[in-house]
Amino acid sequence: DVKVTQSSRYLVKRTGEKVFLECVQDMDHENMFWYRQDPGLGLRLIYFSYDVKMKEKGDIPEGYSVSREKKERFSLILESASTNQTSMYLCASSLMTESYEQYFGPGTRLTVT
Amino acid sequence: AQSVAQPEDQVNVAEGNPLTVKCTYSVSGNPYLFWYVQYPNRGLQFLLKYITGDNLVKGSYGFEAEFNKSQTSFHLKKPSALVSDSALYFCAVRPPSGGSYIPTFGRGTSLIVHP
Numbered sequence: 001d002v003k004v005t006q007s008s009r010y011l012v013k014r015t016g017e018k019v020f021l022e023c024v025q026d027m028d029h030e031n032m033f034w035y036r037q038d039p040g041l042g043l044r045l046i047y048f049s050y051d052v053k054m055k056e057k058g059d060i061p062e063g064y065s066v067s068r069e070k071k072e073r074f075s076l077i078l079e080s081a082s083t084n085q086t087s088m089y090l091c092a093s094s095l096m097t098e099s100y101e102q103y104f105g106p107g108t109r110l111t112v113t
Numbered sequence: 114a115q116s117v118a119q120p121e122d123q124v125n126v127a128e129g130n131p132l133t134v135k136c137t138y139s140v141s142g143n144p145y146l147f148w149y150v151q152y153p154n155r156g157l158q159f160l161l162k163y164i165t166g167d168n169l170v171k172g173s174y175g176f177e178a179e180f181n182k183s184q185t186s187f188h189l190k191k192p193s194a195l196v197s198d199s200a201l202y203f204c205a206v207r208p209p210s211g212g213s214y215i216p217t218f219g220r221g222t223s224l225i226v227h228p
Contacts, residue, residue: 004156031214042220043157043203050214058215090156096214099145099164099207104156 003027004105006091012111019078021108023091029103030096032074034058034066037088037107049074050096081112115140117206119219126194127227134189134222136204145207146187147216148178152200160202163187174198194226 007022025032034046035058045058047066055066063085067075074093078085088109092102116139126132138144145164149157161172168180178189189202204219 033215040220043218045215048215056215092157094214099162101147101159101162102149102157102205102216103159104149106156107154109154 004091004093004103006089006105006108008108009106010109010111012113013078013081014113015082017081017112019081019110019112021076021078021089021091021110023074023076023093023105024072025074025091025093025103026072027093027103028071029093030071031094032068033092033094033102034064034074034076035090035092036060037090043090046076081110083112086110086112115144115206115208115217117204117217117219119202119204119222121222122220123223123225125225125227128196129193132191132194132198132224132226134202134204134224136187136189136219138185138187138204138206140206140208142209143182144209146178146180147205147207148172148176148187148189149203149205150174150200151203151221157203160189194224196226196228199224199226 004025032049035043048056049068065077090107091105094102118137147162148160151157163170163180171177201221203221205216207216
């Protein structure tokens, strides 16, 4: 059974703080994704990684960076948190096959005050 | 470029009645199509997918979806709705082999099943 875990379910940070969101998957998936979810906007892709140390920008990478040092772990970094980054953050993983579905973590609800 | 449309923000249905959540897509070639469900304060869960073959795909929790190539649609259906089916539903599309691994999601449809 595929499991994707995220380091926190709820997080409250202050404006300007550096924020780390961690995601770990246990199924040896090549692909990992970070999305943010906002009401009325659906899922928006922040970054995508298809291999260790490889990354691609998604639709909204500004203000974010990522790190993938190990295959199972994909971190999202907010260098200097701002209030407009208050959102639900979802991590997902999948095999490197277009027909394969994604598996999502439970999400981290981040509030920046 | 690929795109997905879920034309209804919200669908209301009475428990026991059939339900349909609509999805249309635009992609070059034969697509891979997916449905996911999201319960409150949870991540998305995979429901079903269309890859090839039979146009009617069966998935988890009694859901099924019908692929219609001529109408470029992939509507999610269930013969008899349950209150516990109330959730947010997302349709997603990936292009066929050789394209991007990155799926495109619809904006989601909130399904509300009334007792």
